[in-house]
Amino acid sequence: MKKLSRKEEELMQVMWYLKKAFVKDAIDQLPDPKPHYNTIATLMKRLEEKGFLAHREYGGTFEYYPIVEKEKYKDTFMKKVVSTFxxxxxxxxxxxxxxxxxLxxxxxxxxxxxxxKNKKK
Known part of the structure; x- marks a missing residue:
């Protein structure tokens, strides 16, 4: 699984939350100051190229949806953290x-x- 930038991860958090979204929908969920439309559109295309998002087209407008589950990404991310640090x-x-x-x-x-509990299994 390819590594995501901080901004890509932030956008994926939004996409996992929304389940599907047009660029404008994703922007509405991001914190202020809101990024420019083209910035998010580019990030979504990049996430699609990396295999994290896919889209449906409606008359030239793309609705994106996650194809990598949050749990799968979290597992990969945590394994990398444990390995590295x-x-x-x-x-x-x-x-x-x-x-x-x-703690x-x-x-x-x-x-x-x-x-x-897990020892008893």
Missing amino acids: FDNSYFNMLAYFAKEEK NQEEIEELMKIIE
């Missing part, structure tokens, strides 16, 4: 968040419940 260790990643106090005690206990 945590030596391919999910333990190292969770330990990092615990050490940096990004509170309640969240750690919830993680432990999930781990215990």
